[in-house]
Amino acid sequence: MTRRDIAVVGGGLSGYATAIGLALEGFDTLLVAPQAERTDGRSTALIGESIAFLARLGLAEAIEAKGERLATMRIVDDTGRLLRAPTTEFKAAEVGLFAFGINILNADLLTLLKERAGTLSDRLTIETEPVRDISADADGASVTLADGRAFRVDLIVGADGRNSIVRRYSGIALRDWTYPQSAIVLNFSHAQPHDRISTEFHTPNGPFTQVPLPGRNSSLVWVDTPDAAANAKDLRTEKLAERIERRMHSILGAVEVTSEVQSFPLSGASAARMAGERTALVGEAAHVFPPIGAQGLNLGLRDAAALVSAVSASRDDPGSKRALGAYERARRVDVVSRTVGVDLLNRSLLAGFLPAQAGRAAGLAALSGLPFLRRFAIREGLSPGSGFRGLSKGLNERLGTGRLATVDDPLS
Ligand SMILES: Cc1cc2nc3c(=O)[nH]c(=O)nc-3n(C[C@H](O)[C@H](O)[C@H](O)COP(=O)(O)OP(=O)(O)OC[C@H]3O[C@@H](n4cnc5c(N)ncnc54)[C@H](O)[C@@H]3O)c2cc1C
Numbered sequence: 249m250t251r252r253d254i255a256v257v258g259g260g261l262s263g264y265a266t267a268i269g270l271a272l273e274g275f276d277t278l279l280v281a282p283q284a285e286r287t288d289g290r291s292t293a294l295i296g297e298s299i300a301f302l303a304r305l306g307l308a309e310a311i312e313a314k315g316e317r318l319a320t321m322r323i324v325d326d327t328g329r330l331l332r333a334p335t336t337e338f339k340a341a342e343v344g345l346f347a348f349g350i351n352i353l354n355a356d357l358l359t360l361l362k363e364r365a366g367t368l369s370d371r372l373t374i375e376t377e378p379v380r381d382i383s384a385d386a387d388g389a390s391v392t393l394a395d396g397r398a399f400r401v402d403l404i405v406g407a408d409g410r411n412s413i414v415r416r417y418s419g420i421a422l423r424d425w426t427y428p429q430s431a432i433v434l435n436f437s438h439a440q441p442h443d444r445i446s447t448e449f450h451t452p453n454g455p456f457t458q459v460p461l462p463g464r465n466s467s468l469v470w471v472d473t474p475d476a477a478a479n480a481k482d483l484r485t486e487k488l489a490e491r492i493e494r495r496m497h498s499i500l501g502a503v504e505v506t507s508e509v510q511s512f513p514l515s516g517a518s519a520a521r522m523a524g525e526r527t528a529l530v531g532e533a534a535h536v537f538p539p540i541g542a543q544g545l546n547l548g549l550r551d552a553a554a555l556v557s558a559v560s561a562s563r564d565d566p567g568s569k570r571a572l573g574a575y576e577r578a579r580r581v582d583v584v585s586r587t588v589g590v591d592l593l594n595r596s597l598l599a600g601f602l603p604a605q606a607g608r609a610a611g612l613a614a615l616s617g618l619p620f621l622r623r624f625a626i627r628e629g630l631s632p633g634s635g636f637r638g639l640s641k642g643l644n645e646r647l648g649t650g651r652l653a654t655v656d657d658p659l660s
Pocket residue numbers: 257258259260261262263280281282283284290291292293294377378379380407408409410411412413431433469512530531532533538539542543544545546547548
């Protein structure tokens with residue numbers, strides 16, 4: 249049986265990022281990455297620690313070149329309800345930053361990660377056959393591929409998505425749920441510049457969110473009923489463009505759809521633990537979020553960063569109880585608090601119940617009017633825990649490269 253230090257199962261964004269991080273720490277790493285069935289049309293608004301981690305992988309410049317910075321986040325209450333919140337804007341400059349983060353197409357980010365992985369071939373082997381079987385005991389673990397080849401390792405990382413085989417073989421329970429919504433995802437160009445502003449329209453069926461891409465382009469995540477999503481997918485692109493422009497109250501002028509239209513049924517899931525015997529879970533293998541508040545992949549990348557750090561502190565045995573206990577402790581609070589927060593936000597949007605509407609409207613009104621609360625919310629959104637610590641100096645330091653400069657020192 250071929251020997252490696254660590255096997256990472258899953259060649260999505262979380263899996264590639266984890267495998268590269270482990271290889272850079274000197275672990276002899278196997279990445280099992282079967283070819284994806286379809287190109288991922290989504291984009292990710294990378295924030296705070298995700299960018300810091302990707303910068304440590306050597307991708308800071310490449311991400312900046314491919315993505316677009318987010319300078320302002322605007323929330324518009326478009327529910328048409330009795331109790332509506334005022335339009336709220338969060339500017340990165342309020343906490344001394346030039347940008348909150350960078351929005352990049354998932355397909356571009358995956359290409360960058362694959363290219364980086366290719367430069368580490370002495371420590372990182374990539375196999376494209378899926379995993380058929382895994383086993384683990386106190387002394388080590390084994391991964392068997394569909395073609396029968398087997399690898400002996402100290403640790404197996406499950407980065408294999410929501411139906412994770414690693415999670416199942418580890419006996420880690422999963423709580424999962426669905427929402428009565430689907431997300432329509434596409435990219436579009438527009439007549440007016442976006443000025444690095446992302447606008448989220450809160451509608452009774454969910455958020456309709458435009459996020460800037462380079463040039464006069466943006467990505468769209470449009471959460472609506474499954475029927476509305478199916479209708480949108482069936483529309484001719486000109487009709488769809490008209491509908492998008494109308495939904496956005498023409499703030500970016502005329503719109504042209506520039507990508508395939510994809511739809512994703514909304515669901516959530518949360519694994520009972522982040523680690524089992526000689527196994528650890530990262531990304532959607534451990535937690536699935538509805539696309540609200542740009543949390544999913546950012547949490548997956550924070551998982552990857554925490555796992556690399558935990559196993560690097562136990563080099564003699566990266567699959568030891570000590571390493572995996574440290575990983576579990578590092579991730580639990582962040583994952584649970586974000587799962588609850590995103591779920592509550594989505595349910596408050598769907599609620600026809602007046603007190604829930606009042607609560608949401610009052611919360612946004614408070615954020616709109618109270619500078620201290622606004623700064624706290626921005627810091628917490630960017631980096632969990634940092635709202636309590638103060639951030640204006642700290643974030644740039646944690647970003648490691650200083651590439652997201654402060655307002656006094658803009659990059660452009
Ligand atoms: C509409 C939408 C918009 C979103 N927008 C954002 C956003 O703005 N910001 C954000 O942070 N997050 C966002 N997310 C969430 C984010 O896209 C996901 O969290 C992320 O893509 C999950 O990546 P992953 O690598 O964990 O899982 P996946 O991408 O599912 O990768 C899992 C991989 O494992 C592989 N695999 C499965 N089984 C096996 C096996 N047996 N052997 C080997 N390999 C296997 C699969 O082939 C796949 O490549 C969004 C989600 C949705 C639905």
